[in-house]
Amino acid sequence: MSGGDPAGRLVRPFTLTGGRTRPSRADFTLITTVTAVDPQPETLTRPQPEHTRILRQCAEPVAVAELAARLDLPVSVVVILLCDLLEAGRITVRPPCPVTRTTPDLNLLQKVRDGLGRL
Amino acid sequence: MALAGSDAPDTVKILIAGGFGVGKTTMVGSVSEIVPLRTEEPLTTAGLDVDDLDGIEQKRSTTVALDFGRITIADDLVLYLFGTPGQQRFWFMWNDLALGALGAVVLVDVRRPRSSFAAIDFFERRDIPFVVAANGFHGEHPYPVEDIREALALPEAVPVLLCDARERASCRDVLIALIDLLIAEAAPVGR
Numbered sequence: 001m002s003g004g005d006p007a008g009r010l011v012r013p014f015t016l017t018g019g020r021t022r023p024s025r026a027d028f029t030l031i032t033t034v035t036a037v038d039p040q041p042e043t044l045t046r047p048q049p050e051h052t053r054i055l056r057q058c059a060e061p062v063a064v065a066e067l068a069a070r071l072d073l074p075v076s077v078v079v080i081l082l083c084d085l086l087e088a089g090r091i092t093v094r095p096p097c098p099v100t101r102t103t104p105d106l107n108l109l110q111k112v113r114d115g116l117g118r119l
Numbered sequence: 120m121a122l123a124g125s126d127a128p129d130t131v132k133i134l135i136a137g138g139f140g141v142g143k144t145t146m147v148g149s150v151s152e153i154v155p156l157r158t159e160e161p162l163t164t165a166g167l168d169v170d171d172l173d174g175i176e177q178k179r180s181t182t183v184a185l186d187f188g189r190i191t192i193a194d195d196l197v198l199y200l201f202g203t204p205g206q207q208r209f210w211f212m213w214n215d216l217a218l219g220a221l222g223a224v225v226l227v228d229v230r231r232p233r234s235s236f237a238a239i240d241f242f243e244r245r246d247i248p249f250v251v252a253a254n255g256f257h258g259e260h261p262y263p264v265e266d267i268r269e270a271l272a273l274p275e276a277v278p279v280l281l282c283d284a285r286e287r288a289s290c291r292d293v294l295i296a297l298i299d300l301l302i303a304e305a306a307p308v309g310r
Contacts, residue, residue, distance in 0.1 A: 013161065029219060030187075031130040031199050061127035063199065065187055069156035074182075076160060094127040099219050101246065104305035108196075112131065112221070113298040115192030119150065119291045 013073055016050045017080040024087070028079045030065040033094040034058050041089045050081055055090060128191075132199040133294065134216055136242070137226035138234025139205030142254040142284035144186045146226060147200045150290045151188025155202075159184050160212070183209045185216075203238070213241055222248040222297050226284065229253050229262050232270050239271060248300055252282040252293045 014021055028034075036055045047055065057070050068078040085091045097108060135143045148155045159182040186202040201220075203213055217223070223242050227235040235251075242249040253260065253267050260281045262270075268279045278296050283289045 030201070030216070031132050031219075033127040033130055035127050063130055063189075063197070065158055065185075065199065065201075066156060066189070068158040069187075074160045075158050075185075092127070094129075096130045096132070096219055099131065099221055101248075104301065106302065106305050108129075108131070109221075109298055109302050109305060111196055112192055112198060113295060113302065115190070115196065115198070116291055116295050116298065119190070119287065 013077045016073070017077055020080050021076070023076075023079045024083045027093065027095060028064050028082055029096055030075060031063045031096045033061045033063055033096075034067065034082060034085075034091050035061045035094075037090055037092060043088065047085070047088070047090065051085055051090070054078070054081055054085060058091060061094070128195050128197045130197050130199060132201055132220050133297065134201050134203055134213075134220050134223040135226065136203040136213075136223050136235075136238040136249075137205070138228065138231070138238070141205070141226045141228045141234060142256075143202035143205065143226055146224070146252075146254075146282075146284040146290050146293075147186055147188040147202050149285060149287045150190060150294065151200060152191060153189050155186045155188045157184050157186050183212060185212070210237065210241065217241075217245060217247055220247065222250075222301055224293055224297060225249050225251045226282075227251055227253045227267065227271065228256070229260075229267060229270075230256070232267070235271075239273070248297070248304060250278040250280060250293060250297045250300060252280050252284075254282055254284045258283045258285075 036058045040055070053071060054067065057067055064078060064082065065075060068075040071078060082091065086093060097105070135146050137143055144155055161182055183204050185204065188200045190198040190200070192198050201216055203216055225235055225238045225242065239251070251271065251273060264279045264281060273279060278300055280293055280296055282293050
């Protein structure tokens with residue numbers, strides 16, 4: 001965590017979002033999976049370069065945190081851009097497994113345990 | 120909302136917490152199938168919205184880094200491990216991180232257990248299940264588990280393990296201990 005911008009970005013992150021600092025919807029978590037719609041919908045407006053970068057990165061399903069790391073952008077910025085893409089019908093979204101203390105999913109836990117056991 | 124078809128995997132997460140420099144990223148790296156990734160968040164607090172605009176270009180931007188790794192559990196299930204920011208002043212990020220987590224591992228450096236007190240407090244207060252893993256630096260464990268439990272004032276219900284954050288098998292066993300705790304808590308009988 002050095003000062004300045006080690007990534008050498010030419011623009012400050014929130015310039016990419018048109019100055020927006022809050023997403024238009026709150027359903028993107030760090031481990032929400034996003035996938036580009038294939039084929040992309042035909043629209044008159046072409047996606048902006050940053051949107052295109054995201055679409056390229058999520059041709060295969062990818063979690064929001066991973067996407068942000070690959071794009072070298074803060075998660076909060078990526079989420080705002082993802083909202084645009086979702087509203088434009090360019091991506092699909094899969095929320096993470098719901099986790100509650102009151103009704104734990106034993107099958108899910110057993111599956112995680114089995115998977116870890118194979119490591 | 121447009122939901123993805125069956126090709127997108129389910130995702131779950133576990134937090135790796137503990138004091139600064141206790142070995143969180145090492146642990147994430149030991150079990151992750153990818154080199155730990157890092158995202159950097161600009162610090163935004165309520166105060167920043169009303170910050171003075173003068174000299175904003177000169178202001179050093181402050182970011183908080185988040186390291187994470189991934190374990191593919193099955194074709195349709197992926198586990199993410201998130202290292203919580205170590206410095207206590209970033210505790211506010213833990214709330215977001217903890218939301219929807221299966222549970223947490225609190226790593227402890229037995230030479231300075233104090234540095235993990237905040238993490239233990241955090242999970243205890245929010246009733247988030249966690250295990251404590253004493254990371255033996257250079258693989259050495261000078262104190263037995265019971266001494267560590269006592270030093271940290273941990274109840275019997277919280278599993279305490281000795282581990283070596285550099286060792287994949289050791290970290291895997293810590294994660295399995297956490298899942299076993301969750302399964303035991305979820306079981307309709309017992310406890």
